[in-house]
Amino acid sequence: MPREAGRLRRSASTWFQPAVRSQPRRRAKGRRGGRDRGAGTACHHKQGPGASSPRAILEACGGLFRDTTIHDMDMARFVLGEEPVEVFAMAANRVDPIFAELGDVDTAMIVMRSASGALCHINNSRRTNYGYDQRVEAFGAEGMVRSNNHRPTEVSRHGAGGTATKDELLYFFIERYRAAYEAEIRDFIDQVTAGKPPNVTFEDGRRALLLSEAALKSYQTNKPVEVNYG
Structure with a gap:
């Protein structure tokens, strides 16, 4: 098994979130509706509270589009x-002057169009003050599927101080994606043990990078960019 496969799989951990992983199955069963009637997908990804990462990390990360988007x-x-x-x-x-100093951005909105005409909107920010915020919504002719944020518990409190008060969102990506990382590692071991190729491949990583580069080019030129996967 090539070493690169193991490294690239970690970049696809979002696939292994239980709520996200169930969306294509629900779509296939017709619970969301056909995409041929103008379906859309929205991804809201905002990093958690606290100060920005150390300057050395920000200088080496490749910028918002390559690091987060x-x-x-x-x-x-x-x-x-x-x-x-x-x-x-x-x-x-909009978040921290250090990103402008490094020639980077900290807030972005991206719109993508698929070959079938389905639209996808991605909303990114380097910081939130309420926890690690990542939500996904898929909308179609017959309904919608939504993956919400995670909290330590689903307990809600009702009283004079507030209605339906809940725990704060999980703080950082390590906590937010714990189940996804475990499922990803489990899947990788199962595939290797069975002598099968990984479900997430080098090509998946390459295509995500091509989309990120297209977003960066679009921002720099203020024009839509067509994506060539060849």
């Missing part, structure tokens, strides 16, 4: 069940 590009391919062919991105500096 790439995971949403990967997940969008999985949820859509087809390849985006056109990308348009707008971005700004």
Whole structure:
């Protein structure tokens, strides 16, 4: 088994979130409705509270589109069940001056169009003050499927101080994706043990990167960018 396969699988951990992984199955069963009537997918990905990462990390991470948006590009391919062919991105500096100093952005909105005409919207921010925020919504002619944020418990409190008060969202990606990482490792071991190739391949990583590069180019040129996977 090539070493690269193991490394690239970690970049696709969003596929293994239980709620996200169930979306294509529900779509296939007709619970969401056909995409031929104008379906859409929205991915909201905002990193958790606290100060920005150390400067050395920000200088080496490749920028917002390659560091953060790439995971949403990967997940969008999985949820859509087809390849985006056109990308348009707008971005700004709204969080921390350090990103502008490094020639990067910290807030972005991206729209992608697939070959069938389905649309996908991705919303990114480097910071939230309420926890790690990642939600996915898939909308079609016959309904919608939504993956919400995670909390330590689902207990809600009702009283004079507030109605339906809940625990704060999980704080960081390690807590947020714990189940996904475990499922990803389990799947990898199962495939290797059975002598089968990984379910997530080098090509999946390459295509997510191509989409991220297209988003960066779109932001730089302020024009939609067609994606060539060849």
